[in-house]
Amino acid sequence: MKYILGIDDGGSVTKAALYAMDGTLIAARPGDNVPLRSSGGGCTERDMEALWSSNVTAIRRVLSAAGAEGRDVAAVSATGHGNGLYLVDANGRPTCDAIISTDERAEALIERWVADPRFARDILPRTAQSLWAGQPPALLAWLKAHRPEALVKARWALLASGFVRMRLTGRPTANLSDASGTSLFNVRERRYDPAILDYYGIGDLEGLLPPVVGSAEQAGTVTEAAARETGLSAGTPVAGGVFDIASSALASGLVEKNRLAIVTGTWSINEYVSSAPVIDRDLFMTSIYPTPDSWLITEGSPTSAGVFEWFINNILDPAARLAGAAAPERRDLYASVDRLVFDPETEAGRVPVFLPFVFGTSKYPTLRGMLSGLEASTALPRILRAVYEGIAFSHLDHIRRLERFQELPGEAVFTGGVANSPQWTQMFSDAMQRPLQVVEVKEAGTLGTSMAAAAMIGEYSGIAEAAKEMSPGYEEFTPDPSKAALYADRYGAWNEALQKEAGRHAAE
Template sequence: MENYVLGIDNGGTITKAALYTLKGKEVGSSSRKTKMIMPQPYHTERDMDELWQANVAVIRGVLQSTQIKADQIIGMSITGHGNGLYLTNKQGEPVYNGIISTDNRAKVYVDKWSQDPRFEREVLPKTMQSVWAGQPVALLAWLKEHKPEVVMETDYLFMVKDFVRFKLTGEAFVEVTDLSGTNLLNVRDRCYDKELLRFFNLEDIMPKLPPLKESTDRCGYVTKEAAEATGLREGTPIAGGIFDIAASAIASGLVEEEKLCIVAGTWSINEYISKKPVINKELFMTSIYCLPDYWLTTEASPTSASNLEWFIDHFMDDEKRNAFEQNKSVYDICNRLVESTTPDESNLLFFPFLFGTNTVPDAKACFIGMNSWHKKEHFLRAIYEGVVFGHMYHIERLLKFREKPEMARIAGGVTKSDVWVQLFADCLQLPLEVVEVKEHGTLGTAMCAAVMEGYYESMKAAAEAMVRVDRRITPNREQAHVYARKYSLYKETLIKMELVWKVGV
């Protein structure tokens, strides 16, 4: 019988599971949506019991749909959105709702820390990243002030994937690539650091931080109880797993320094790897990568395709209903509407800041330049373009530290839209490679299980064997001047809007 590895990806609202052959071929997948809870403005949470049940459902779903026997799965691994916060007691029972990384309640603490001269002098050399509201340090600071009983009841502090792994194994660990993006870890020395935590007034949470593990370490086995719930074989080994931005990067074949990787999903993630860490206060993050001696340099914000999801949910009920009746996707309708317009017929701009941004303080999402003749297709094109311009803004920051690449790999939900990927290529004026994989997160983390069980000697070897390029998108040179002009207008307007946003509009 052929053997398989299982990968699970817990995003902000979607949980996915996929089974892969040891050559990287997906044989089946399953997904389940979870509800985002917004108890008040700027709070984005989720029910952790619902999250666990979603994981149970997708594991059962992929086993049933593929008819693969549980004993054919040699190992499994989990990824999930970075940052946010998942707090439990020793039994794995939640002591508060899970907090998603788009949460912005703790911005006041970020402002205070960023203005403290000690941050650049003492903290940045250790963490190699900016600090922002959706990180555990900021969320814990908010909880200590507003919900101190929650912190007192907490035994374990997890990232989302580590919480799910704990539910499967009963063993509490956190994994190093994931934690290296949280400001909880001394990234330079790959260890916990009491002095670092003291800067955030969080030294008292150090006993609540589980032991650190590597991505390919064996971090326990599926318990009898979890096996009965999921249909997995009791004793199935589970790897440490991987930060979602690293999972998408490795599943895109990012094993060489000259390449650039773009991940366009809930977050706008733009990244490259190098053997020398980049430490700069203007840079979003340098984190630990899943290849030995490599660092992942990242510019990111929650400003990508989730903006389209919001527009569809609020303004496209008729299109969703028609798509359902015709057994089609509402995203196909969006693509056709965007294709029905041309890039030079409208200067309508969209700023993709529905869930915040780290590029401009206090920025809000908005459309600018509306006229009476604009139709829904123009708003959709503005969203598509605004998301791409948001990525370009981040990529410009990255190119301060490296040469412009000759090509880039692109991953994430937008790769399902040929229209959107072509728009990325035309705006960036770069050839783009899309790899032959439906879900980058699940494949990237499944590789950890293959390496854990010795099928590959390293994540690099796993990527070279399990990743294949599906198609190459060539930029339309005739569109270069149109998008250059519109991107310049986007940046100029962004600067002018800073004062408007600052006064609280």
């Protein structure tokens, strides 16, 4: 039996999964944890060699779990978090730590670029997306000004999936959908644009940008060296792959135009497929979708399930250690938190307001996370409830912005970390008063990018057919109309706090 291997390098976890040609999941395994490093000043980085080692581990684990060998893998495809910066030499070896897309060090550059009238007039019509500090142009410009030594030995400026592909194939590439979300790319003309690079002051760094390949095009084949490390067979074809936000949408079967998809990962991703690009200063992103004549219209920010992980890692786990207790297993912890959050007494009480901008947000560049409305009676269950609600309201805020551009249907496709909690998923449905079709897929990122590989080797006529045939079914959550007023009031309080803080920051 032949399989497709999908790899997903998110902002925190590496996963590998094997699929049958019809999309049936055979096995999925994680790599080793690669912790983020923060040196202050908004920096978020990680060790790239440790990341590659995590990929090797994940690949070997999933082959073992499936009882498969390298020769059983017909093709490989990788996805990963968009943006950030992975600088490597000509051999694909890191020249410095990877910079993650939640990095904030270059915010001053963003403010200057966006304030310049030329941005709205000349640059936005080409890139079709907002700028934020974790994108390659800001990071390259910041390194050029503050750490030029980091660029001296660099030959290629890659993205996360591009780094993995280069270590697999020895060839530098960026897939078209990934490249189109970097603010380096002219999305209409589908090419790097020197005028854009010159605007950022990095025209001299154009040579660092890798060649662009289509998602279902062959980016190379597994090298002998990579085969020895991973257990794959040398010569196995590797697809261009898919931008992670598009990969999750494909795994949801999203090929129809103007259908809403919600992805709850490190980022709050809310998107629909359009037959034409949307150019608007207030829109987060228009990128190129892998299906024919399609554009992915996206509103997003790093304010989703990843913020809950931040809360666990920085508050709950340290509190447990302070009390002399061992941190519980994640699965047990999630279940315990759900019990506290969805206790009727917790839901009915006065819940604080939580703005989940601990990693920032492109819409309000200087805004950060905030917990307000604490009282003497406020205990941990209601703080946890505020975190859950704040994340849901951030998604709702993004969706309302999307609805300015396109009338969207009542229901939405729903995937990501939140979907692992039926109660939290129901909260989303109740808060939005929208039916949610929860896709029955454990690893949306690996499945979506595997569709590109299946199309590459001719198993399907293209990615659109692969998405239709390989996508799983879904479970529908319907909103409780009796909760509409409750969440309307709480979202109103949340939005009022957001606008107040945004106004205060704008005045400073």
